[in-house]
Amino acid sequence: MSHLEERLENDLNKIRNRVEKQAELVEAAVTNAVHALQTGNAKLAYATVLNDLPINRTMREIDQICHKFIAIHLPSGGHLRLLSSVIRVNMELERIGDYAVTIAQEAAQLSKPPEGNMARELERMASETQLMLRQSIRAFNDLNAEMGRSTKLLADQMENNLDSIYTEMMSNQDRGKVKDILAVFVVFTQLKRVADQAKNLCEDAIFASTGEQKAPKVYKVLFIDEDNGCKSQMAEAIARRNYPDSGEYLSAGRQPAASLNPNLVSFLENRGQNLSNVQPSSLADLTERAISDQYVIVSLEGEVSSYLPEIPFHCTVLDWDMGPVPEAGDEQGFENLYRAISLQVKDLMELLRGEGAS
Incomplete structure (x- = not known):
């Protein structure tokens, strides 16, 4: 391996390591936001909001490093695919961090944690979403196209239909609970968006590994x-x-x-x-x-x-x-x-x- 090739691989590994650490921060943010909501832990909720600032800074840093890499190495083929995927993943992770902030902010405003059917649906959807996020991050870090494909199937199988939650919210006659119900509904939509971004991470893993493009939506x-x-x-x-x-x-x-x-x-x-x-x-x-x-x-x-x-x-x-x-x-x-x-x-x-x- 020539000196230039060795430098390219070293720089590429640095980028991948930075993305891996960013993914860990984002995954922790989602976990903490959901836990704060379920337990009524306002301190954890506010800490999650503040911890999004390092995520935002790292996102900008990764973006700069990627563009510097392109300017220096003029990558092509698999290296270019990987860099373009990293740039997309970087934005997707930042968005997931933003969704975690919204969940945490809603958690801090709730008068008490969700109960009954809302709590059960939240537990189900949060568990499925976090599993999908964790596996999609692993698929990209390992450039594992098969794991990306299998994790994408989770999105299709997830019962992320919010209509039943929306109907329950609209049928609630206790106006004193309307604020809390609206807050929980916002949380459900944010979890759905996390799952959507996790699916995008899977698409990026497949593209970076194989060059296979995302199929147009039907x-x-x-x-x-x-x-x-x-x-x-x-x-x-x-x-x-x-x-x-x-x-x-x-x-x-x-x-x-x-x-x-x-x-x-x-x-x-x-x-x-x-x-x-x-x-x-x-x-x-x-x-x-x-x-x-x-x-x-x-x-x-x-x-x-x-x-x-x-x-x-x-x-x-x-x-x-x-x-x-x-x-x-x-x-x-x-x-x-x-x-x-x-x-x-x-x-x-x-x-x-x-x-x-x-």
């Missing part, structure tokens, strides 16, 4: 109308045909028709889309989890709020006024409807995935 979209016999089915068919890699699509109706509109079936068959085995679906048959999993819910007939008593917390809803279903034999009417829905679907999917969505 968005779940639900189209609804009164009977799921025409317009919502057309929207689903258009989305499936034109953007198969960008989303997972469903359609449903309030009161499903006995069968699809025959004019729709023949119209789409002329365009190479076969709906002969498709039957209208009922919105009522979708589970609460299936609905809350949707990223976007689109109504093609009236407002989404008229179909769902509660809009899931994480869902975005859109109301597309597509007008009445064309009469039988109105080929031009179906053509106009098809074009109008196609444009709306195109705008939505390009907004979600960018130009060139497929």
